[in-house]
Each structure stands twice: as C-alpha cells, then as structure tokens.
Amino acid sequence: MRRGLVGRTVGHAGAWLLATGAAVTLSWWGVHTVMSGTAYDPPLAVPLAAQPLSSSTHRAQPPEPSPSATPSSPASASPTPSSPSPSAKSSAPPTPRPQRQVPPAGNVKAYSVSGGRVVFDLGATSAELVSATPLAGWRMQVWKQPSWIRVTFTRDGREVSVFCTWHDHPPLVELVDP
Structure with missing residues (x-):
C-alpha cells in the first residue's frame, strides 16, 4: 500500500511539473509575442554629461574652457602640448568615443522649473535635448518631434512643462510653470 501511495504521489508531482512547465512556457511565449510589437517609452532621465566616463584604460578629457573663462592676458595662459608624452601612451586599445561631443560654448x-531642470543645445535652426532631470518626488516624460521637444514634470496632479520649438523660426523655449 505504501509503495502505491508513493508511486501515485510521484506520478502526480511529475504531471503537475509538466503542466506547470507547459503553462509557464505558453505564457512567456504569449507575452513575448504581444510585447515584441509595442513601442517602449523613452528613458526617464537623460545623462547630464555628454562626455565619456573614466575607465581603467582611458581617462575622460576635461571640457575645453569657454571663451568667457579664458584669461584676458595671453602671457598667463599655459601652452598645451600637441601630442601626448611617450610615457602617457598605453598598450591598451583606445576606448571608442561617443559620436556626440560637447557642444560649443554658448x-x-x-x-529650471519647480519640477526639475532641462538643458537644451540650441542651434540656429534646431535644438537638441542635452539632459532632463526631475527633482525628488517628481516624474518626468519627454516627447520629441522633428520641430519641437516637450519635457513635462508631474507630481500630485500638478504638471510643469518646458517646450522648445523651432518650426520656421530659431529655437524658442517656453516654460509653463503654473
């Protein structure tokens, strides 16, 4: 009798495992099929720095000073070497640089609005979002179109937006912070 009970229990456990495995596989396949055709929201935060991060084989170069930060006296400016010294060369392959470099100063x-901070690179005929950072407790959403960018911060039913438009005019930024 004991052998029959153990045999049935093992048989039921095996059937349960098989049915559960089939259900999980079918569910995963169904969700994967549905989700593969959807568009995902963009990331909530855009990196603040457009420069590569330091690693053990490559160090990020400091940003070039803006013209307003340059000393007015040419004698006080120190010359910069045109090529690295032989001791600074490394045998490691160079780290690839991102395509987007730091934009020119100006x-x-x-x-800054009550929900966060938005940074744009304003060109003559278009603009690009450099970063958008919500303050603690605020949520952020970004919309980008060929002639405008909108960043909206929301919290407790309150909505604060920053618009940048450039259709038939130079980029114009409008803050809506009621």
Missing part, C-alpha cells in the same frame, strides 16, 4: 542653455 549653445547650451539650462532651464
């Missing part, structure tokens, strides 16, 4: 403008 084109980057930061806008």
Whole structure:
C-alpha cells in the first residue's frame, strides 16, 4: 500500500511539473509575442554629461574652457602640448568615443522649473535635448518631434512643462510653470 501511495504521489508531482512547465512556457511565449510589437517609452532621465566616463584604460578629457573663462592676458595662459608624452601612451586599445561631443560654448542653455531642470543645445535652426532631470518626488516624460521637444514634470496632479520649438523660426523655449 505504501509503495502505491508513493508511486501515485510521484506520478502526480511529475504531471503537475509538466503542466506547470507547459503553462509557464505558453505564457512567456504569449507575452513575448504581444510585447515584441509595442513601442517602449523613452528613458526617464537623460545623462547630464555628454562626455565619456573614466575607465581603467582611458581617462575622460576635461571640457575645453569657454571663451568667457579664458584669461584676458595671453602671457598667463599655459601652452598645451600637441601630442601626448611617450610615457602617457598605453598598450591598451583606445576606448571608442561617443559620436556626440560637447557642444560649443554658448549653445547650451539650462532651464529650471519647480519640477526639475532641462538643458537644451540650441542651434540656429534646431535644438537638441542635452539632459532632463526631475527633482525628488517628481516624474518626468519627454516627447520629441522633428520641430519641437516637450519635457513635462508631474507630481500630485500638478504638471510643469518646458517646450522648445523651432518650426520656421530659431529655437524658442517656453516654460509653463503654473
């Protein structure tokens, strides 16, 4: 009798495992099929720095000073070497640089609102979002179109937006912070 009870229990456990495995596989396949055709929301935060991070084989170069930060006296400026010294060369392969480099000084403008901070690179005929950072407790959403960018911060039913438009005019930034 004991052998029959153990045999049935093992048989039921095996059937349960088989049915559960089939159900999980079918569920995963169904969710995967549905989700593969959807568009995902963009990331909630855009990196603040457009420079690569330091690693053990490559160090990020400091940003070039803006023209307003350059000393007015040419004698006080120290010359920069045109090529690295032989001791600074490394046998490790160079780390690939991102395609987007730090924009020229004067084109980057930061806008602070009660929900966070938005930074745009304003060109003559278009603009690019450099970063958008919500304050603690605020949520953020970004919309990008060919002639405008909108960043909205929300919290407790309150909505604060930063618009940048450039259709038939140079980029114009509008803050909506009621």
